[in-house]
Amino acid sequence: MKVLAIDYGSKNIGLALVDTALGVVLPFGRIEWSGERDTRNGLVNIIRKEKIDKIVAGLPIGIDGKENENTKKIRKFVSELKNETDTPVDFIDERFTSAQADRMGGGAGGASRDEKAAMILLQSYLDGT
Numbered sequence: 448m449k450v451l452a453i454d455y456g457s458k459n460i461g462l463a464l465v466d467t468a469l470g471v472v473l474p475f476g477r478i479e480w481s482g483e484r485d486t487r488n489g490l491v492n493i494i495r496k497e498k499i500d501k502i503v504a505g506l507p508i509g510i511d512g513k514e515n516e517n518t519k520k521i522r523k524f525v526s527e528l529k530n531e532t533d534t535p536v537d538f539i540d541e542r543f544t545s546a547q548a549d550r551m552g553g554g555a556g557g558a559s560r561d562e563k564a565a566m567i568l569l570q571s572y573l574d575g576t
């Protein structure tokens with residue numbers, strides 16, 4: 448099964464990919480934010496081209512454990528993405544992933560901060576299932 452992780456940001460969306468048969472989480476690029484429709488269309492194309500079986504999306508929960516405006520924005524974006532691709536989606540708490548990505552340094556094969564955050568999300572998801 449191919450699982451794509453999405454680290455949704457206001458400037459970029461970081462991507463990470465795993466084929467569960469291999470079990471290795473890899474950086475998979477980033478999409479520069481270019482408006483909601485164009486950005487979503489870019490993701491739809493990747494999901495179809497790569498035959499993604501599941502999406503894992505980071506959900507920005509506040510430090511207090513509550514949802515906020517960003518949470519609502521991401522839920523809406525991912526819901527529309529799911530409707531366009533008919534791909535199942537799971538959410539995972541993304542608190543502190545950017546800080547973890549910064550601590551990874553350059554050791555993740557030249558991956559961007561956004562990709563590293565998506566890799567952390569995906570590995571956390573796999574570890575929890």
